[in-house]
Amino acid sequence: MKIAFQNCVWYNYGQSMRAKRGFDMRSKVVKVILLITIASFCLFAYGFVSGVNDVLNPKASNLIKKTDVVAKEKKKTGTLQIVSLGDSLTRGVGDKEGIGYIGRMKEDLQKGYKQKVALTNLAVSGAKMPDLLKQIESSGAQYSIKQADVIVLTIGGNDLFPGWESLGKIDLETYRPDTETFQNEAKKIIEEIRKLNTDSPIFWLGLYNPFEDVEDLKGSSNIVVDWNASLEKLAINNKNVYITPTFDLFQNRGKDLLYSDHFHPNEVGYTYMAERLVQNVVSKLKLEQGGVK
Numbered sequence: 001m002k003i004a005f006q007n008c009v010w011y012n013y014g015q016s017m018r019a020k021r022g023f024d025m026r027s028k029v030v031k032v033i034l035l036i037t038i039a040s041f042c043l044f045a046y047g048f049v050s051g052v053n054d055v056l057n058p059k060a061s062n063l064i065k066k067t068d069v070v071a072k073e074k075k076k077t078g079t080l081q082i083v084s085l086g087d088s089l090t091r092g093v094g095d096k097e098g099i100g101y102i103g104r105m106k107e108d109l110q111k112g113y114k115q116k117v118a119l120t121n122l123a124v125s126g127a128k129m130p131d132l133l134k135q136i137e138s139s140g141a142q143y144s145i146k147q148a149d150v151i152v153l154t155i156g157g158n159d160l161f162p163g164w165e166s167l168g169k170i171d172l173e174t175y176r177p178d179t180e181t182f183q184n185e186a187k188k189i190i191e192e193i194r195k196l197n198t199d200s201p202i203f204w205l206g207l208y209n210p211f212e213d214v215e216d217l218k219g220s221s222n223i224v225v226d227w228n229a230s231l232e233k234l235a236i237n238n239k240n241v242y243i244t245p246t247f248d249l250f251q252n253r254g255k256d257l258l259y260s261d262h263f264h265p266n267e268v269g270y271t272y273m274a275e276r277l278v279q280n281v282v283s284k285l286k287l288e289q290g291g292v293k
Helices: 002-056 060-077 100-113 129-136 139-147 164-169 179-196 220-236 267-285
Strands: 080-086 117-121 150-154 202-205 241-244
Touching: 080 100, 080 129, 080 139, 100 117, 100 267, 129 139, 129 179, 139 179, 150 267, 179 220, 202 220, 202 267, 220 241, 241 267
Parallel strands: 080 117, 080 150, 150 202, 202 241
Antiparallel strands: none
């Protein structure tokens, strides 16, 4: 009887231990499953948050790559929108054909580089820098500037040489242009354009001296050289602004390149200006003869 009782006790103890081990095993399995579930949820949450962040805050590198593709496609198939601003030089005064340097530039890009071009010429004869600043405030000019792929301008000649028709009466030994005001206005012109169009290249043509062969106006070259130097400094301090020099084109060649008023270029003078500008534009836009690179 005693032996039977002991066997029964040991049997019950064994059953209890096996039940406990079974419970511990099930508990461990539940813990493992729970940990896997939590880990999976964390990974899912991280992936979801990262995906949303990429949509709301895309990486700059991705934007640059996409922009590059769009830009290249635009150059291959799109029309180059050129807006020209400024004074009588951009208006083409003195050119019997009436197209000036800007019209010749358009023709060169279309014929020589197979580039479709749409030109909007907003230049006004006789304009000075304050006039251009006022024009930029108009809704029509602002719309055109915003749409422009390329912006071209000439301004400053009427500021440096006011009343140029009677300039021979001015004593250039004592004449001092208000260069500080001119420089501030030139800077303001760039700033106002950039408020409307932050990226498109701006090509600003420098001045030439139409009076270098006039005996009483020999000192005028120094005035023009100083002005062109100030433009170069302006370009250095502003991204995507390029100065296209013209001074050397007309130096010692005024009789051949100037109109009868001895101030504006003739057809040949405008042709030289256009060729110089096209070289500059082609270089910056990476165009090549026969098509886009």
